[in-house]
Amino acid sequence: GDSVTQMEGPVTLSEEAFLTINCTYTATGYPSLFWYVQYPGEGLQLLLKATKADDKGSNKGFEATYRKETTSFHLEKGSVQVSDSAVYFCALSGGFSGGYNKLIFGAGTRLAVHP
Amino acid sequence: EPEVTQTPSHQVTQMGQEVILRCVPISNHLYFYWYRQILGQKVEFLVSFYNNEISEKSEIFDDQFSVERPDGSNFTLKIRSTKLEDSAMYFCASSETGRGATDTQYFGPGTRLTVL
Numbered sequence: 001g002d003s004v005t006q007m008e009g010p011v012t013l014s015e016e017a018f019l020t021i022n023c024t025y026t027a028t029g030y031p032s033l034f035w036y037v038q039y040p041g042e043g044l045q046l047l048l049k050a051t052k053a054d055d056k057g058s059n060k061g062f063e064a065t066y067r068k069e070t071t072s073f074h075l076e077k078g079s080v081q082v083s084d085s086a087v088y089f090c091a092l093s094g095g096f097s098g099g100y101n102k103l104i105f106g107a108g109t110r111l112a113v114h115p
Numbered sequence: 116e117p118e119v120t121q122t123p124s125h126q127v128t129q130m131g132q133e134v135i136l137r138c139v140p141i142s143n144h145l146y147f148y149w150y151r152q153i154l155g156q157k158v159e160f161l162v163s164f165y166n167n168e169i170s171e172k173s174e175i176f177d178d179q180f181s182v183e184r185p186d187g188s189n190f191t192l193k194i195r196s197t198k199l200e201d202s203a204m205y206f207c208a209s210s211e212t213g214r215g216a217t218d219t220q221y222f223g224p225g226t227r228l229t230v231l
Contacts, residue, residue, distance in 0.1 A: 044222035
């Protein structure tokens with residue numbers, strides 16, 4: 001069935017460092033891809049999404065490009081801040097075996113940014 | 116900004132007891148979901164609900180689980196006889212439409228269920 005694999009954390013960075021969190025997926029059909037973020041004590045918030053190959057999702061300085069040839073959707077940010085410290089989840093929806101509107105999540109990657 | 120709310124934030128129960136987790140979805144949303152996250156594991160889909168019936172459920176969602184929209188605002192998840200392995204964070208989500216992959220699901224803060 002459909003699945004999502006994320007790099008294991010925690011990822012620890014200094015403020016203003018470059019961030020990459022890797023995400024690859026397995027899916028039949030044409031899934032949409034998402035990044036959700038969970039700040040301490042809060043629920044999951046949609047960070048960005050891309051609905052077709054070569055689309056780039058972006059929000060709050062974060063970007064991810066839907067790469068069908070490498071089945072990847074890596075999250076990047078050029079300069080992280082302490083306030084970006086959170087758990088980041090990659091997810092997909094809409095692959096043929098993944099169900100039309102349920103989300104399939106990766107394991108999550110914890111990011112800790114130090115001043 | 117509208118948000119999904121969940122109560123309680125933490126529920127402790129004895130094995131074999133029934134629990135009801137409550138959610139208030141965003142008011143104009145039509146699709147509702149439950150997910151769970153066992154500590155240290157992935158967020159897993161449990162069930163989706165539309166027009167007062169289940170539209171999809173996972174293999175986790177067995178006869179011990181049920182969902183209901185008892186009134187115009189609440190959406191509940193009931194576990195009939197809790198097991199130790201039901202201990203997890205339970206997330207409710209809602210979306211405006213069920214237009215599949217292109218719709219956005221908004222999540223609540225979660226209810227942490229601890230079964231002793």
